[in-house]
Amino acid sequence: DSPWSPWWVVGVHETREGLNLAKVTKDDVVYDLGSGDGRIPIIAAREFGVRGVGIEIDYIRHLTAWLKVRLYNLKDRVTLKRGNFFDYDISEATVVFVYLVPRVLEKLKPKLFRELAKNTKIISYRYKFEIREKDKLRLVRSDKKNQIYLYQIL
Numbered sequence: 001d002s003p004w005s006p007w008w009v010v011g012v013h014e015t016r017e018g019l020n021l022a023k024v025t026k027d028d029v030v031y032d033l034g035s036g037d038g039r040i041p042i043i044a045a046r047e048f049g050v051r052g053v054g055i056e057i058d059y060i061r062h063l064t065a066w067l068k069v070r071l072y073n074l075k076d077r078v079t080l081k082r083g084n085f086f087d088y089d090i091s092e093a094t095v096v097f098v099y100l101v102p103r104v105l106e107k108l109k110p111k112l113f114r115e116l117a118k119n120t121k122i123i124s125y126r127y128k129f130e131i132r133e134k135d136k137l138r139l140v141r142s143d144k145k146n147q148i149y150l151y152q153i154l
Contacts, residue, residue, distance in 0.1 A: 009036060010099050010125050015043050018123040018148045021141060022095050024048045031055070031093040033085040033100070033108070038065025038078065040097050045077040052078045053093070055085040091115045099125040106130060109137070112153065122151040 010018075024030060026049040032040040033055055041052025042065075052074075056062045062082040069078045081088055086108075090096065093116060100108065105127060112122065113136045121140070122129075126147045131137055136154040143149075 008099060010040060010097075012039065012043065014125055014146050014148060015040050015097075016047065017143055017146045018097060018125060018150075019044055019048055019095075021143055021148055021150050022121045022123050024050055024095055026050055028094045029053065029092050030095045030097060031090050032097045033090070034098070035065060035080070036061045038068050038080060041065075041078045041080075042068055042072060042074060045074050046072060050077070050095075053081065054078070055081045055083065055088055055090075057082070057084050086111060089115060091117070093120060095121045095123065097123045097125070100127065102127050102130065109135065112137070116153045118153055120153045122153070124149045124151065 028050045030041060030044040030050050031053045035041060035054025035056045038054050041054040044050045044052040054065055062080060065080050069075060069080060128149050129137060129151060137151050138154055140150045140152045
């Protein structure tokens, strides 16, 4: 339970399972907060036909994602932003994918509640949100085998 989020990669299988659990459709806009090499928005765009947005603070990981987007010819469906995801407006997202430690998930909640529309889905890999009575968040379903938790903004 570190106060920072190390760079851990969500596997391709877990990415697909998370997007399937959220029942992502071509009408969705999938944001990945801390997108690393761009794997999640790229898979979302290539396999689910959605528009993907990745936000990554690390220059090398952002550059790697940028190169992969061009390699796969996805410039029209994947947008990459470099910086701290707390500094970006994420209000257009219909699905948000996160792999963040519990302290960062807790810190992220006010931003999610402030910026995301009702019924926006949040996929969390490995770690669960702590839900309090006042929170505008509910656990919709989970895939315990793959450690994927699907939440929805109330």
